[in-house]
Each structure stands twice: as C-alpha cells, then as structure tokens.
Amino acid sequence: MAPTTHTELPEELASFIKDWRDRPGNLIMILHRVQQHYGYLPELVADEVCRRTSIAASQLYGVATFYNYFNLSPPGKHRVAVCMGTACYLKGAGALTEELRNHLNVEVNGVTQDKQFSLQEVRCVGCCGLAPVVMVDDEVHGKLGPEGVQALLDKCQEND
Amino acid sequence: MINLRIDGIPVEVAPGATVLDAALAAGVDVPRLCAHEDLSPSGGCRMCMVEVDGTSGLQPSCTLEARDGMDVATETDPIVAHRKITLDGFVSDHPLDCVTCEKAGACELQKYCYRYDISGTTMGFDLQRTMVQDDNPAFLRDHKYCILCGRCVRVCEEIVGAKAIQFADRGSSTYVATTFDRPLEESTCVFCGSCVEVCPTAALLPKSSIGKGREWELGRQRSVCSYCGVGCRLEYRTRTVTGLNGPRTEIVRAEGFPEAPVNGSFLCSKGRYGWDYAAHPNRLTKPLIRKDLAYEMGLTDEPWDVPDQSPLKAKPAVAREGFVETDWETALSVVADRLARAAETYGPGAVAGLASARCSNEDNYVFQKMMRGAVGTNNVDHCARLCHASTVAGLARAFGSGAMTNSIREIRHADCIFITGSNTSEAHPVIGYEVMRAVRDGASLIVVDPRRIPITEHATLHLQAKSGTDIWIFMAMMRVIRDENLADEEFITQRTEGFPAFAAGLDDITVEEAARQSGVSEDKIRTAARIYAGGIRQEGESRYPEVREAGRGRSTILYAMGITQRSNGTELVLTLANLSMLCGQIGKPSTGVNPLRGQGNVQGACDLGALPNVYPGYQKVDDPAIRSRIADLWSVPADDLDERPGLTVVEMMHSVLDDTVKAMIFMGENPMISDPNGAHVEEALRHVGFLAVADIFLTETAQLAHVVLPATSAMEKVGTFTNTERRVQLGSSVIEPPGEARPDWQFIGEIGRRVAERLGRTSLRWEWDDAAAVMEEIAAVAPIYGGVRHSRAAGDGVNWPCPDLDHPGTPILHVGEFKRGKGAFHAVTPKAPAELPDEEYPFVLSTGRMLYHYHTGTMSRRSEVLDWKQKRGYVEVNTADAEKLGVTDGEPLVIESRRGKIRTAARVGTVVPPGMVFVPFHFREAAANLLTQDENLDPTAKIPELKMCAVRVTNPAVQSA
C-alpha cells in the first residue's frame, strides 16, 4: 500500500513524475530528477514518489542505496569530488584526498560542519589526460597538486 | 519432454525445467541455499554448481535449463572442492553459533557445513552485518545470521506481493531492509511469515518459539488452519510443558510445509500467528448457567437480573459474573429439557438452531441430526446465510451445484483472472498468493470492486465501479462480447440452454449507460470484456497447449461477498454464470465461476445440511423420497421428519420477536456481532425464552444465553473441514482441551439423545466412538461424501463429489456436462441496491473484512500478533471527504444509519472513493452491524444486503464545537 500522507511537490517535479508515471523502468529517472531538485532524496519526497507512481517503497530504497550517485542526506553547498580513477590514482589522487580531508576537516562522504562542502571520491570523470582531477560542483580541475587545494577552495567561496 | 542424466540416473522433465529440478526429480539432493521451489531462481549462493558433460567449468544448476541429452555430474572432486571453499566463504561472514542457535537442526547452512565438513573459516572471520531488529511480536530479524540468499525478498514480492523488504546497499554491505529501515510495522509487510518460512538460517526467527526448545525436541502435528475457507494445511510445532495439572502440550509456532495441497509452505498472518487464542486464559472451561436460571434451579441463592447494558459494551470479566459454573450433566439436562419442552408445548417449529462454519463436518452433521431427528424441525441454518446463500441458490440454478467449479491450484495457470467483490489478498490471502503467481507468470488480472483493495495494485485493469453498479459492467461486458462475436458459439449450442431469451435481454444494455451508471470508462469496460472473453494474457504463453489452437485463453472468475451480500445477490451470481458460459470459460482447467467460500468449514456446514432446506448432501427436505431414505438411515418414522424447509438466520430473529420461536441453540455463532441490525438481534436474544450457546469464549451472544457450553476449539479436536474447493481435510487434535471443554459433536449428540428420549424418538442412534465413526455415518447419508473417510481426508484430502471409496474425488466440476445437464442462462435486469443514499444519509456504507481479524474477533483479537497489528476498529474514508469533514487519519468519526450509530477512528486514504465509507465488522466497540439492514433480503437466498446501506458521517469534534 502506498503511504497515505501527502507531501507537496514543486510543479516541475510533479509534472515530470506525471509524465513518467506509466513508463516502464521509470524509477531511476525519477530519482535523478528528485536529486537534481533537492540535491538528495528526502524521505518524504521518496514516499510521495511512491504514492504517485506504482513504485514500491522498498524498491525505491533498494535502488537509492544501490547506486552511488544517490544521496539520502543533504550534501554540502559545494560538492568536491576527487577522481579515484586509475589514472588519477597513479598520479597521486590519494594525496589530494588526504589534503582535502585535512583542509575541510571532514571524512570522505561527509559534509563539513558549516554545510559548505561535501567531500566525495568518484570513479573516473573521463578526463584522465588531466589526472589527477578534482571536480568542484560541475567544474573539472585537472593536474592539481596538494598545494593547489587551498586556492581551489578559496576560489569556490569567493564565487558565492 | 526432456531426457537427461543426473549422476548417471536417467530422468525426464518438462520443458523449461532446470537442471536442479531434474536432479531433485532424480532423487539427487543438490545443495542449494538460494534456490527455493516456489521462487524464481537467483543463482547467488553458488552451492548448486554442477558439471555438464561437454562444457567446461561449473554451472549453477538452479538457473540452467535442462536440455535433452545432458549428462550432469553433481558431486565430483572439483565440485566438492568448490562447495567447501564456498561454505568457507559463507562462514567467514557468519557466526557458527550452532550450539545455542535457534535454527540448529533445521538450518540449511549448518546442514551443508556438516555435509562438507566445514567447521570454521580459513579466510578470517569478519562479520559484515550486526544489526538485530526486534520491532514486532511476530519475528526477529537478526542480520548477523543472514547469508543474503534473497529468498525472503523474493517470497515477499513474488508470492505475497507485499514488497515490504528489499536488498539495500551493495557488495559486502548488502543487507535486507525495509524502506528507510523503518520498523516492519510501518512497511507494507502483511506479517505472513513467509520470509521466515523460507529463510535457510537463523536470520529470521519466529518469536513465539525462541527459547522454547531445539528443533529436534519440538513435536510436529499437522492440521488445518482454523480460520478461513482456503483451508491451508499447516504443521504445529509443539513442546510439552509440565504445570500444576501435569504435562500439557503447547504450540510454539505454526509452519507451512511443501506438500500441503493448497498452500504449500505459505500461510497468511492468521494461520501463521493466530493460533494462540486456543491457549488464551479467557477460554471457557466449564459449562455455565446464567444466574437468573441458576437461581430458579436452586444452584445459587442470590436472585439476579440480566443487566441492561449491552454485551457489546461489557467487560469480559464482568460478564462472567452473570453466570455460575456447573457440571456437564446439569448443563446438558437443562438444555435438553428446555428444547424438548418448547417443542412439546409449541411444536418443533418453536425451536431454532444455528450450526457453525467454524465447527467440523462431524459437529455440523450431528447438530442438524439433533435438530431434525430429535427435535423434528428444519429450523437450522448458519452463517452461510449471510455469506454465500446467493451462490448456493444462483449456481445451483445455473449449473446444478453451488460450489467453486475449479480448484485453487488451477488459478496459477489461468491466463486471465477476473475478481469481483472479493478482497482476495485480505480475506483469502493464500488464494491471493495463487493470483500473484499467475500474474507474475504473465496472466492478466481484472478487478471489479468499488474499493482500491490491495490486489488492485497488481491488476491489469481495475474497474472501480460505484457501489452496487457492478451488474451494469457485467451486462455491458456481455453486450460487447456478443456484439464483437467473442462468444463461444459452439459451447453455447452444445452445453447450454436458455441463451436466446438471455441474449435478447442484452439489447436493453448499452456500454454508454453502463459507463454512466458505474463511473467506469466505456473503454475499460470494452477492454475488460475482450480480455476476459479471449483469456488474453499480459505476457508470455499459456500453460495449456490447447489454448494456442483454440485462440482463447483460460479465464477464471473469483468472487465473494461483494456479489453475494446483496439484495439481488442471486441475480448477480446468475450474471457471472451467464458471463462464463457466454465465453465457454467453464468446465475446463483454470476457468469457471469460483465463489470463495469464507469460513474454514462453511462449505462443509452447507454440505452437511446446516441449512433449512436440505439434508446432508443437498438433498431437499421437501422431497418425500429423500425424506424417507433419510428416515430409514436414521431409523425414525418419516413422519417425524419435518417436511417444510425451516427458518433462515434473519427469519429466526424476526420469529423470536413474533413469539413463534421460543427456544434456541447456537453452536459456534456470534450473531450479536455478525448479524445485521444488531439492536434488533439483541432485542430478540434478550426476548427468547431459552438460549443455549456452545462456544469457546464467552462471546457477546453467549453472554445473553441461559446455558453456555464450553467447546473444544479446532486445535483440540479431530474432525474434517471442507475448504472452498470442496476438499475435505482432516484436522487433528494438537493440544489438550482446557478444563472440561468437549468436542461439539459429543455434547450436541448428548443433547440429541436426551431430547429424543424426552420426545419418544428412541430409535435414533447417538453413539459414536469417535469423529471417524460420525464420518462413516455421513458417508452413508450424503452421497457426495460417500467415499470420504478420515483415512482419506488425512494427507491431501479428497474433493467431493466422491461417491464411493474407489472414487478419486472431483477437483473440477461440470467437465463435459453440467451437474444439471445443460448450463442454464438466465435473463437478468440490473437492479439498484435497496437503501440508496439520500440527503439525510448521504454516504454509502459498506462492511466487510480486514486481513488481521476474523469476523467477531473472538479468536483473532485474542491472538498476540494479530491484536498488536490492529487493536481497534476504524472507518475508511476518502481523503476528499475527510477534508470536508475536517478529520485527519486516526481522529474519531460518528457513523449513523437508520438503525444505529457507532463512533470509530477515521482511516483516511483512497481505498474508498468519495461518498463511500467502509467499516470492518470485527470490532464490537464499533460494531458495524448496528448500522446494517436486516430488511430487503434477497428474495431467493434471503441474504441481507450487508455490502450497502445509507449512513450519515459526522465529525464529533465539529459537532461539539
């Protein structure tokens, strides 16, 4: 049985869900859209998605936890992702992660206390030629050494 | 067929079978931890890997399709080495706590570790899952024992259809989770325990048996579930405890078992967890006499008056104070005396009795024999009147027999399932599983029901017809079928009669009008017609090769109270019969018109003549030839047997108030809560000169009785129960009866003997050594049970008609020929419900069931798990109406009809459409039957219209403000 309580959804999301409601295999596409909107998958919104579609809540949860891309808790304002693909790894991505952890004082997959940054490791962003690579939000920063980390973070906050 | 060899053993299997299936067929026990015979293969545990000659390496036998000429080896050195290291891996992430583990002895992991000599890991012990979830009284989830075989996830989705659990996370962090790890209660779990049943390890454990003994110490007793008409067989696991009164048997849990003919390993929450009522401290242990009568008899010196307060409101402990305990002799004498006296004074017709669909065939046989033979009246009826009376009337007219035309296991192979007026997943859950299997296999499912009941989630089409308008849909479907030439002309000409008159009647029906009446789109009606008529699947190919040639798949109709509890119930049943005959969807496997009978033994109670118009075996009381045959068998003069049909349930209550019925005896019925217009029932029961009630608890009805007789429950007696598919199955005595409780047939027989003696009918026989002996007599009296014996009812049971000992039984009726010869079409015109909403009472009230409770709640509300799951009553109300009424979920509402009013909690949602409310009738504190109507009975079947009446719904908070 679908949950009975309602959660208001933004118009754009609601119409996306309506569009996809009867399309087979819709779940992952809908989750992408929810995450695009909220930055993560809020529990109540997930329930609402199930209510509006015929997706079983357990399936949603199973899927949301299976795929690395989906977050179940709010990310930081800026998403800092260190590429841990092979090329970057060989070129010292490990040290970069280390440096970022120290700078931000946060573990991988964590969010800084001030909610400004979340730190992640990702697998190959497809810029291996620029290894090692760090992505900040949608921007790729290549050939980055540990010494460049501070400047990178500063720049990020300047732009705010 | 496919022929192959397993370890050299030749074996033949059906196409599509796996190598594992073939191995098991060859008697080779290939190790397996994720495979399960009822579930789709997973291939995750890798234990079942085998070698196939001509291919390199190992392959999992559970996913590999068997092919002609395969030569398979299942236990070579490389395979053994592989299994050893696989188990080594398993136990590196699993504590081998076998010494104290609850599962030891029944654990499949332990079994294979023993077989392959694995007592620990070489890989380093490193436990990945440590969570223990103890959030419900049914079962414990201890993740450290979980080997991620996925059986639980699959059974929950594939068989139960609940989808409560799923794998979460991945890799070595994978675990089985509810959504957002919420407590199981907040998930869609229906507490069927199927996951526990299939779990190979101790990861899922029934709480009731924890600490109560090791696997090998527990006893086993197979029996039949004492609740609904599906008639699941189960195995009670027991232990012996020694108390003050010496040793006694205690049930510690219930299990399904693969060979169970209907249900296999699976049960619903009631079968799985609802057995503990039998050991409830409130059980009746001694005969009781009401204090006023006791005073009259000198058994007490305190005068006493029946209190004015309704038993619906009384506390059980207080209720007891109105009675004194007595011995059986006294109790039986007084009952016999009162019944006989009424018969003597006012004639046999002044006595009326209700038999019971909760009691065994033997109990019911003896009861009606007592009423007919000893008292001399046909005033015997039972709750079937409120239930499938219209089925019995309708199907008898159309086909000649009023039972399910096909068997339950055929449902899984149907191409189309048409469900109407049956909340299958709540009222017949295990039949719901059967429907799930078919749907998973690609069958289409059409549901016609005003409510969005759980099964609609799996439906191809849900035609949410407004309450009482379904008949328009059925008729319009037939119009479409006729107009589009989808009818089975050949079947109609060869097997039926009355078609022209019926067909002409369809001219007055249009799809447009049906859509207008029902609120269902024309399109849906047309599509439903085409799918049903053609047996069109959603996916895949029919199981039946003939279907491919005929071009018509197999469609089966399942229906229940939504059709029968109607003022035109008989006509509705005839309509469904028309529909099936029109399309030739009857008389073949996986087709038919299948009334899902409700009570565990309602089929049997009807079969054995607990009806006012027939002797056992549906032999008409008003047929002189039959009467004299029965008289011979009973050795009474034929004139002693009443020649007129007796009173029906509702008529009995009316007759009490007309002063034509003076004394009553009820065995296992609780009309105070189950009969319509409760206030009227209470008035009658307070009014009647004498009332005896045999029950296992001091029910609301028993509280008004003069004498209360303590019966053994199904758990404490041997007897047969006939399930909805006419399968007669033997129930066994599992535990000792509490106190002095006795089997119904014994003490009813005693009453019969005494009454008969008083009335001079001394030739009647009442002595049976045991229930098996009663069955011997039944076999002689009821030809359809001619070949039924306890020996045959044990095990898989036998489906009647079964005329003699050599007859194998009849799972499908009307093959080749209808019971009545030709199937009869009946012209029917749509009729509206009797009491329609109006300005004063603007809502339609429907009443019925919910999954966890059973009828008047005497048993299910005394079961720990069931009671925990649903403590109180409620009223389903649509979100839009709730908004208008200003209530939110859980807040109280007052429901009022022309007959009474109740107050209960709102359950806000979209199960009911706007303008409709639904109240389950299980809860005495909000008794639905205070609202329902006992007028406007179906003219043929005399069934009350329990599925609709007009009510007013108000919010008490708003009123008082």
Added chain:
Amino acid sequence: MAFTSYCLVCGGIGCEASSADTIYQRICDGVDAAGILDDVQVVKTGCFGFCEQGPIVKVLPDESFYVQVSPDDAESIVTEHLVKGRAVDRLQYREKGSEATPSKAISFYQKQVRIVLRNCGFIDPEDIEEYIARSGYVGLEKALFAMTPDDIISELKASGLRGRGGGGFSTAKKWLFSKQASAHQKYIVCNADEGDPGAYMDRSVLEGDPYSILEAMVIAGYTVGADKGFVYVRAEYPLAIRRLQHAIGQAVDRGLLGENILGSGFSFSVEIRLGAGAFVCGEETALLMSVEGKRGMPVQRPPYPAVKGLWGKPTVINNVETLANIPVILTKGGKWFSKIGSETSRGTKVFALTGKINNSGLIEVPMGITLRDIIFNIGGGIPNGKAFKAVQTGGPSGGMITAEHLDTPIDYETLTELGSMMGSGGMIVMDEDDSMVDVAKFYLGFTVDESCGKCVPCRIGGRKIWKLLDTFAAGNGTLEDLEQIERIGAWMKTSSLCGLGKTAPNPALSSIQHFRSEYLTEETV
C-alpha cells in the same frame, strides 16, 4: 557557401575543463569582429584525442595544430592566423623540439587509424548536417532500401566485427540470435555505461559523434526486428547526455528516427536512460535490470539477453564503440573492414592511454599493433626518464603486462593469453615508481566497492583478497597469505556469477605472477 578556412576548437571534456569553451567564444567573437564570418567557420568539435596537450585548436586547411591554448591566445589566433593567414608560431605543437609540426605529421596520430573516431574532432556534434556531410546515414539508407536483414548480418559477418565492450563476442552472431528469437517486442540497447575507471572512449564518441550511435541503433533495429532502443549512459557524463538528447531531437526532426524512417515504413525510437554510479551496470544483464529501474544485480546467463533480455524480450545490447563501427561497415563493406586488424580481431580499437605516459589521450589503432608502438611511438614513452614497468589493459578486470611482452601484437586472444584482457579500452601505463601491490589493492578496492553483492565468491572472496593485499601493502604478508589469494582468486574466477567477480582477482593474480618479489621480501618467503 564555402568557407576558406575552418577553425576547430576541441570540445572534448579534457579541453573543456581547461577553458576550451571560453577560447571558442572568444574566437567566434573575434571572427565576427573581424568581419570574416563568411570565410571562416569556427566549430567546437568532439575530442581530438591528444588530451595531454589541451586545450587544442586546429586550423584547416593548413593543419596548424595549436596546443595548450589559453583564452588570451584566442585573439592572436584570429588576428594573426585567421585574418592574416600567418600561423601563430609560439602556440604550434613541436614534436621533440623540432619545427612546428602540422597535425598530419604528429606521431601521436601517425599510427592511428580512425574509423570509430572518424568524426570526432571534425564535426560539430550538435549539427546533424555536418554528420550527414561526412557520409552519415549512407549506411542506414543502404540498409533500409538495398539490404535485407540477412544481408546486413552477412555483411557484419564478413567484417568480423566483435564487441568492443570487452567480451569480444561476434556482433553478427548476436544480432542473428536476436533476429531468430520470435517475439512481438524486441529491443536494442546501447551500453554507454563506460565504468572502467581510467577510460573514456565511449564518452568521446557520444560527445563527438552521437549520430553514428543513433544510426547504428536504427540499423540494428531494422535487422533484428526491434522498434525501440535505449541508450544507457552514465549520469557522470552530462555533456554526452545533452548531445545525445540533442541528436535524437535532430534525427527525429529529419525523419532519421521515429516513425517511418526515410519513408521506408520502418519505425524506431530511442530513449535515454541514465546510470547512477554502479560499475556493475556495465555488465549487460545488470544494465538491463537498471534500465528496468531496478537494482543493477546481474542475472545468471544463459539465457542471454539476445534471447531473453529487457522485460524478458529479446534484446541486442552493444557497446558504443561497437555501434560506431556499423555505419561505416555498411557504407564501405564488410570486406573493407576485415582487411584492417589481426586475424581474429578485425578493425580498430580505441584506447584511453593514461598513467605514466608522455602523450596521454585517446587513440584509435588497428588491432594487432604492438604495445611498444602504442606506448613508445604514439604515447611518446615514459615521462621524466623513468623506466617502463607494466601496462594494465582491461581496467579492473584486466591484468598487468610487463616489458617482455611489449612486442606482442595485441588483440582479444593475445591479451587473454597474457593474463589480461582487451576490456573496454583503458590502458594504464606504470613506471618503476609504482608499487604493483598497491595497484592491485587499488583495483581490488574498486571491485569490492562495486560488487553488487549477489554472489558469494565475489561478495566475500573479493573482500578477502583486498584485505590480504592490504596486509602485503603493509609489508606483513606471508607465503601462506599469497597462496590464499591464489586460492580465493581461483574460486572467484571459476564460480562468480558475472564477469565482474570472474575477473576481479586478475590484477592481484597477474601482479603476483609477474611481480612476486614485490609481495614477498626475503624474510617472508
């Protein structure tokens, strides 16, 4: 209208990440300001492949190859080159300190043969006309109007094309199985999940030449009798997704996709489905689960997807690169294709050459080329004068190949014989500084993270090997531990459910085989 010169700005992800877009904008603005809009066409293309030197700008017809361009250089490119026709010398690529090297002469491109990447770096991936202008949709036209499905399969068979997603299964056979399966509904799925960490071949095709994939899918649909296709793209490739979506729109508008394609009566539609960060979803059965909106847990084969795939229906699933070959094969003929490459492996292979290598980037080479050619000629050798140690092909599923095998001509079979595999095309070069134990541990860490958890050997075995490697990395491993890795590795290889688990121990096993001394010190032996 003919332009006199073309200015191609690399819009590949590497260059894009280093301000290629700003460079492109500024050049456009400059051209506009200079009033030479009618003479010069500025195009932002897909990846040139030579990512090491990005951002790259190429000017045609004179083949000037500007590397490491910054936004500020845009002005001189416009004023000097595009207006005055004088190449900007300081930006030109110089091979080994020599003169400015025109693109044709650059050794990075010398040994390459571009079939899959034929359009990458040449066309505007957002303009279907440019694709059509370079013989786009000739193959489809031929297929629809001049060939029967059986003809197409014969042509593919003649070409010898094998799947580029890693398995190397004959594409002709796969299509034939699916064609032979009887069903009302069939599907074509393009596997664009590209999960190998350190590989981005498919991304470049999707971003640089999305039309070729769509064209190939229609051909596949026509051949096997499918009318619906899905492209499963990793969500980490937003640009690829955008370009693909755009391409689908244009193709539909041009009648090259959708109802009644080119008036042939054949209809075929394509939808995009996104991955969500799970390497295992590159595995075909897991991918199909994912398209169905489920957890990407593989399903035991057989049955193969060609017979029982998406929603139980026959489904052809092909890799991006495989598909990109198809239109060319139909245009130029299977025979032509079969002449390229080695005996068992025809055609070319795209590799993402990365790691400790001078010219990292995307290359397309004929099958049968030697590793030495790739690493030392195309790749320009190892930087900083370090010695070559090993190269890993096949990503986390592959193995390490050492110097002694550098001269092996590479194809599906030879790589497998060397204990590695072709994989999807990642090629990671390691130098003397790299610890093979660490690299093995890195890969195992990856597969342990990415294991779906369904089957025991992979779920448990992988983690055990990883833990043992950790022991070795800390210098505490024993001979017994080493043997345990081998034992568990053998178990995983023989009995895991899907390719992920079957191949996951490879990096550990091959590094033990080739670099045993890095595992066992003198004391531990």
